Amino acid sequence: MITVVGIGPGDTAYLIPQAQHYITEAEVLVGGRRHLEIFSGVTHETRVVDADLAGLLAWLQNNSTRRIVVLASGDPLLYGIGKLLSEYFTAEDLRIIPGISSIQYLCAKAALDMNDIYLTSSHGRTPDFGWLLQHDKVGMVTDGRVGPRAIAQAIIERGLNRTLIIGENLSLPNERIHRLRPEAVATDYDMNVVVILNER
Known part of the structure; x- marks a missing residue:
């Protein structure tokens, strides 16, 4: 087996x-x-x-x-x-x-419940941000092509009010967790996952 x-x-x-x-x-x-x-x-x-x-x-x-x-x-x-x-x-x-999962871990570190979270991945695919950003809470496994900066750019282009929680190198000694407005998102991050929040 x-x-x-x-x-x-x-x-x-x-x-x-x-x-x-x-x-x-x-x-x-x-x-x-x-x-x-x-x-x-x-x-x-x-x-x-x-x-x-x-x-x-x-x-x-x-x-x-x-x-x-x-x-x-x-x-x-x-x-x-x-x-x-x-x-x-x-x-x-x-x-x-x-x-x-890395998303589960990030939510725990951010004290964020996972109720009603929409889970997705950008690995090998181009996300439909128009559809994704209709959700109030999105957890995304990212890749080198569509990472935090691309997500932030999609939010800015649509004029939406969102917060990104970005978790890098989760559970490792060099772990970093950022809670940012889209305008403050940097270009490069280490291995990461992202939670997008609509904090009305």
């Missing part, structure tokens, strides 16, 4: 015990280079997730009787690799262990 483990926002202190159990028992750890570095020494065999997702799926299928753990940032089913794997494998062949 293939186990997909959400490793949380970054610091292993936020890893749930069930996730730690499956990682410790793994024959093979699969994940991005950053994920594998976090758990180096747990097992001798690793596989790096790269752009060849078809190759990864075929390899997982051919090795499904082994104790394989796929490491996923945050929660595997919130804009993570869990979606791809759940579309390819049946629920009987896949065990998914949830993790604390």
